[in-house]
Amino acid sequence: MTRTDWKIAPPDVEAANAARARVDALTKPLGSLGRIEALAVQLSAIAGRVVDRAYDRKAILIGAGDHGVTEEGVSAYPAEVTPQMVDAFLGGHAAINAFARAAHADVYVANFGVCGPGGPPDQLLGLCVAPRPANFARGPAMTAGQAAAALAAGARAVDEVLARAPYDVLALGDMGIGNTTSAAALVAILTGADAAGVTGRGTGIGDERLARKREIVAAAAARFPARAAGDAEFAMAVAAGVGGFEIVGLAGAILAAAARRVPIVLDGYIVAAAALIAQRIAPVAIGYCIAAHRSQEPGHRIALEALALEPLFDLGLRLGEASGAALALPIVEAASRMIAEMQTFAEAGVATETGAAPS
Amino acid sequence: MTRTDWKIAPPDVEAANAARARVDALTKPLGSLGRIEALAVQLSAIAGRVVDRAYDRKAILIGAGDHGVTEEGVSAYPAEVTPQMVDAFLGGHAAINAFARAAHADVYVANFGVCGPGGPPDQLLGLCVAPRPANFARGPAMTAGQAAAALAAGARAVDEVLARAPYDVLALGDMGIGNTTSAAALVAILTGADAAGVTGRGTGIGDERLARKREIVAAAAARFPARAAGDAEFAMAVAAGVGGFEIVGLAGAILAAAARRVPIVLDGYIVAAAALIAQRIAPVAIGYCIAAHRSQEPGHRIALEALALEPLFDLGLRLGEASGAALALPIVEAASRMIAEMQTFAEAGVATETGAAPS
Numbered sequence: 067m068t069r070t071d072w073k074i075a076p077p078d079v080e081a082a083n084a085a086r087a088r089v090d091a092l093t094k095p096l097g098s099l100g101r102i103e104a105l106a107v108q109l110s111a112i113a114g115r116v117v118d119r120a121y122d123r124k125a126i127l128i129g130a131g132d133h134g135v136t137e138e139g140v141s142a143y144p145a146e147v148t149p150q151m152v153d154a155f156l157g158g159h160a161a162i163n164a165f166a167r168a169a170h171a172d173v174y175v176a177n178f179g180v181c182g183p184g185g186p187p188d189q190l191l192g193l194c195v196a197p198r199p200a201n202f203a204r205g206p207a208m209t210a211g212q213a214a215a216a217l218a219a220g221a222r223a224v225d226e227v228l229a230r231a232p233y234d235v236l237a238l239g240d241m242g243i244g245n246t247t248s249a250a251a252l253v254a255i256l257t258g259a260d261a262a263g264v265t266g267r268g269t270g271i272g273d274e275r276l277a278r279k280r281e282i283v284a285a286a287a288a289r290f291p292a293r294a295a296g297d298a299e300f301a302m303a304v305a306a307g308v309g310g311f312e313i314v315g316l317a318g319a320i321l322a323a324a325a326r327r328v329p330i331v332l333d334g335y336i337v338a339a340a341a342l343i344a345q346r347i348a349p350v351a352i353g354y355c356i357a358a359h360r361s362q363e364p365g366h367r368i369a370l371e372a373l374a375l376e377p378l379f380d381l382g383l384r385l386g387e388a389s390g391a392a393l394a395l396p397i398v399e400a401a402s403r404m405i406a407e408m409q410t411f412a413e414a415g416v417a418t419e420t421g422a423a424p425s
Numbered sequence: 426m427t428r429t430d431w432k433i434a435p436p437d438v439e440a441a442n443a444a445r446a447r448v449d450a451l452t453k454p455l456g457s458l459g460r461i462e463a464l465a466v467q468l469s470a471i472a473g474r475v476v477d478r479a480y481d482r483k484a485i486l487i488g489a490g491d492h493g494v495t496e497e498g499v500s501a502y503p504a505e506v507t508p509q510m511v512d513a514f515l516g517g518h519a520a521i522n523a524f525a526r527a528a529h530a531d532v533y534v535a536n537f538g539v540c541g542p543g544g545p546p547d548q549l550l551g552l553c554v555a556p557r558p559a560n561f562a563r564g565p566a567m568t569a570g571q572a573a574a575a576l577a578a579g580a581r582a583v584d585e586v587l588a589r590a591p592y593d594v595l596a597l598g599d600m601g602i603g604n605t606t607s608a609a610a611l612v613a614i615l616t617g618a619d620a621a622g623v624t625g626r627g628t629g630i631g632d633e634r635l636a637r638k639r640e641i642v643a644a645a646a647a648r649f650p651a652r653a654a655g656d657a658e659f660a661m662a663v664a665a666g667v668g669g670f671e672i673v674g675l676a677g678a679i680l681a682a683a684a685r686r687v688p689i690v691l692d693g694y695i696v697a698a699a700a701l702i703a704q705r706i707a708p709v710a711i712g713y714c715i716a717a718h719r720s721q722e723p724g725h726r727i728a729l730e731a732l733a734l735e736p737l738f739d740l741g742l743r744l745g746e747a748s749g750a751a752l753a754l755p756i757v758e759a760a761s762r763m764i765a766e767m768q769t770f771a772e773a774g775v776a777t778e779t780g781a782a783p784s
Contacts, residue, residue, distance in 0.1 A: 093513060094520050095501065095628035099748065100721065100741025120526065142454065154452060154773055161453050164762035167479065168755050170529070269454035362459065379738035381756075382459025389458065396527050396755035397740075403523035414513055 074324045077111035077353040085110030085117065091410040101378065105356065105401035112329045112354055121234035121329075121402035124171035124395045125227050126162065126388045127319060128155060129220065129340075131179035131312030132198035133244030134207065140247045140279045142269045145198075148243045149180050151387075155241070161385055162239065165392035171237065172230075176223040176319075178216055179311030180242075191226050193219035195311045202251065202308045203282045213306035213314055220318025228326065235329045235398050237358070238319055239388020240336035242312050243269075246363060247279055249339035251286040251308035253365045256301065256342040257372040258292035264365030266335075268384075301346030309343070316340035317347070324351035331398060333391035334361040334383065338369035345373060358394035359383055433683045436470035436712040444469030444476065450769040460737065464715065464760035471688045471713050480593035480688075480761035483530035483754045484586050485521065485747045486678060487514060488579065488699075490538035490671030491557035492603030493566065499606045499638045501628045504557075507602045508539050510746075514600070520744055521598065524751035530596065531589075535582040535678075537575055538670030539601075550585050552578035554670045561610065561667045562641045572665035572673055579677025587685065594688045594757050596717070597678055598747020599695035601671050602628075605722060606638050608698035610645040610667035612724045615660065615701040616731040617651035623724030625694075627743075660705030668702070675699035676706070683710035690757060692750035693720040693742065697728035704732060717753035718742055 085107045090096055097103065110116045130152050136145040154160040155175050166173045174191060181197030195216045199207035208216070227233065242248075246268035253264045261284035267276055286308045293300045305314045317340040323330045324344075332341055332355050344351050357375035360366055362384035370377060378397055383390045444466045449455055456462065469475045489511050495504040513519040514534050525532045533550060540556030554575045558566035567575070586592065601607075605627035612623045620643035626635055645667045652659045664673045676699040682689045683703075691700055691714050703710045716734035719725055721743035729736060737756060742749045 092520070093510070093518070094744050098628070098721075098742065098744040099520060100743070102740060102742070102752075122527075150773070151452070154768065159452070159766075159768040159773055161451070161458060161763055161767055164766045165759045167766070168481075168759035168762050269457070378740065381461060381737065383457065383461070384459070385453050385457040393461075393756055393759055397752055400524045400527035400752055403527050404520055407518075407523045407526070408520055409513065409518040414509070414518055 072321045072325050072348050074321065074348050074350050076350045078114040081113065081115050082107050082111035085405060088116055089405055092408045093411050093414050099404065102401045102404055105398060106405040109329055109402055110405065112327055114327060116405065117402050118406050120406060121399050123231055123234045124169060125233040126166055126171050126173045126237045126239065126392055127223060127227055128162065128175045128239045128241055128388050129178050129312035129316045129319065130175055130241040131310045132181055133242055133248055133310050134199050134201035135203055135247050135282065136244035137201045138203050138278060138282055139275055140282065141243050142271050143243050145243050148241060151241050152177065152180055160387060161389050162387040162392060165389050169392045169395040171392060171395050174227050176315060178219055178315035191223050193223055193315065195219055199310055202286055206307050207309055208306050210302065210306050213302050213309065216311045216314035217318035220315035221322035223315065224319045224322040233328065235331060235395065236323050237331040237333065237388050237391035237395055238316055238337050239333040239391055240312055240316060240386045242310055245310050245313060245336050247282060248308055248310045248313060249336045250283045250365055252304060252313065252339040252342060253369045254283055254287040255290040255292065255304050256346065257368055259368045261287050264368055266363040266365060298347040301343050305343050313340045314343065317343035320344040320355065321348055321351050324354035329356060329398065330354050331356045331358050331391040331394050333358060333388045334386055335363040335366040335369065336386055338366055338373065341373055342369060356394065356398065359390035361390065431680045431684050431707050433680065433707050433709050435709045437473040438470065440472065440474050441466050441470035444764060447475055448764055451767045452770050452773050458763065461760045461763055464757060465764040468688055468761055469764065471686055473686060475764065476761050477765050479765060480758050482590055482593045483528060484592040485525055485530050485532045485596045485598065485751055486582060486586055487521065487534045487598045487600055487747050488537050488671035488675045488678065489534055489600040490669045491540055492601055492607055492669050493558050493560035494562055494606050494641065495603035496560045497562050497637060497641055498634055499641065500602050501630045502602050504602050507600060510600050511536065511539055519746060520748050521746040521751060524748055528751045528754040530751060530754050533586050535674060537578055537674035550582050552582055554578060558669055561645055565666050566668055567665050569661065569665050572661050572668065575670045575673035576677035579674035580681035582674065583678045583681040592687065594690060594754065595682050596690040596692065596747050596750035596754055597675055597696050598692040598750055599671055599675060599745050601669055604669050604672065604695050606641060607667055607669045607672055608695045609642045609724055611663060611672065611698040611701060612728045613642055613646040614649045614651065614663050615705065616727055618727045620646050623727055625722040625724060657706040660702050664702050672699050673702065676702035679703040679714065680707055680710050683713035688715060688757065689713050690715045690717050690750040690753050692717060692747045693745055694722040694725040694728065695745055697725055697732065700732055701728060715753065715757065718749035720749065
């Protein structure tokens with residue numbers, strides 16, 4: 067059974083209005099901090115009150131999972147890179163670890179379905195649904211029960227991370243060789259976009275592999291005629307048909323973090339695909355999400371548009387691992403500090419904007 | 426006498442090549458960290474060797490100065506806000522202080538020419554050239570000697586900051602009511618752009634003040650027919666004609682930091698105008714510069730194009746105070762950590778990209 071009782075409250079409009087009033091009274095020209103002001107208002111709506119402290123307790127959660135579709139040669143890397151990279155994350159040697167240190171954030175890895183030649187590595191959060199989903203080019207990726215289990219595992223991952231420390235903000239990322247193929251199929255089906263337009267080069271495949279990847283995505287999309295928004299059962303059927311355990315797990319993580327009123331920073335294409343699943347299950351959850359960046363994957367723009375999220379930056383990233391989300395964490399902290407720590411004109415005794423003739 | 430012996434070496438091409446080779450060997454798909462990779466290469470070229478440590482020692486230097494042109498009613502705020510905001514910076518209550526805490530950076534203020542009703546506040550770096558430049562709508566803003574003194578004061582500010590700690594990176598920002606008018610005139614003259622196109626609403630002025638501001642900028646630009654790049658004497662004449670002490674001081678700071686091979690993160694429009702002055706004096710200095718963001722001021726895009734700098738992000742900022750540059754500091758640190766701390770595929774024992782048929 068798919069869990070449907072996520073109990074996600076909408077972000078708080080009154081807190082947002084109070085935050086906007088405070089932001090407008092701070093010692094700066096009206097509106098002069100642009101997106102940072104909007105972020106502070108969103109963070110307040112999420113918290114249910116005007117943010118009054120620095121969001122300096124930051125966690126990064128990477129959902130990891132293997133993909134049966136790698137059998138089709140859709141990636142430039144062999145599938146065993148997934149557990150190897152998970153080992154690198156846990157050892158502190160990967161890009162996300164370097165970025166996390168720059169962002170003063172803690173890194174967690176959730177194993178939703180990684181199976182290497184040597185077996186799953188010793189995971190921080192062991193939530194493995196199954197060693198890997200089936201090759202969705204030849205049939206459904208998983209059973210309905212597995213999809214529901216992956217969604218629930220994502221929620222448990224958030225519970226476990228928040229049990230370690232009362233984090234102010236959670237960045238979500240992914241690791242899974244083959245998962246841009248799965249994400250492309252999800253985005254094609256859930257947005258109705260053309261398969262070719264949402265299927266990119268992932269880790270950097272050549273033209274031949276790209277052509278095969280597009281065929282697979284188009285064939286998978288043809289099995290699921292587009293359905294109107296808001297249909298949770300349809301989303302779970304699509305997730306089971308073409309998803310990966312880490313993608314469905316990340317959808318569960320988004321829903322659980324939203325239910326706990328924790329702001330969620332989304333990384334790239336894979337996490338956006340997970341957010342599209344979450345959006346079908348509980349549209350209100352997207353109000354808890356902040357899109358960190360627009361990646362090089364062409365479908366990411368389409369997914370973000372369907373989520374109605376505007377990314378903070380575009381640095382030409384296409385790595386995953388929450389790398390872009392990690393770079394956004396200090397910006398989120400800056401927004402919290404702006405509203406919590408800056409003085410208003412009245413508090414500072416600084417002259418306000420004048421409509422009078424200049425001296 | 427204008428100082429001309431800045432002794433700025435070009436960024437090191439061999440170090441850049443070695444950095445690119447290392448970046449390409451790190452455990453990530455080739456090119457998958459986009460601008461972050463380019464930043465790591467630039468930081469290495471600036472250092473003269475492949476960066477091998479985290480750039481976690483970060484300083485922010487705000488150049489402050491008053492502007493005689495405020496007499497013309499070009500700002501929404503009265504001139505006394507400049508010293509009041511300097512007080513706020515030193516008290517830790519302003520936007521830049523909140524952002525600096527998020528970026529784990531130290532804040533310094535250089536008083537290049539601030540004169541409030543109660544006299545200049547107690548400055549951290551007292552380098553005041555004069556209480557304020559003259560109103561450039563009615564004559565030259567400063568004497569040639571004052572312009573040279575401001576440029577030298579900027580270099581001294583960098584020396585003083587770097588004497589406090591061996592900072593890895595320096596973010597530059599500005600405070601000065603009226604200074605977007607001065608910056609617009611500088612950008613119009615130094616890029617040859619139309620005055621109307623480089624003159625924006627600054628702190629948020631209405632149509633009437635904007636029309637007056639454009640008149641002033643156009644009239645000032647008409648006094649200086651555009652001259653080809655690379656003419657230091659012309660740049661200093663323009664700086665004296667329409668500049669502000671903090672803008673010329675920031676130009677000196679850019680030149681001094683470049684001479685000391687310290688990477689410089691540029692904030693918004695005012696600092697870009699300063700960089701255009703520095704570019705005329707020593708074009709090679711711009712290789713030491715990183716443009717943090719594109720601001721809301723319409724002329725900023727034109728200035729960045731003339732500097733051939735691509736900003737890291739556009740968050741709709743138009744505050745100054747180094748606020749955008751502060752947000753970029755963790756990104757610069759992330760780039761340094763990527764190249765210094767990530768493992769290569771060989772070091773990690775992770776399977777590399779395969780051209781072979783998939784398994």
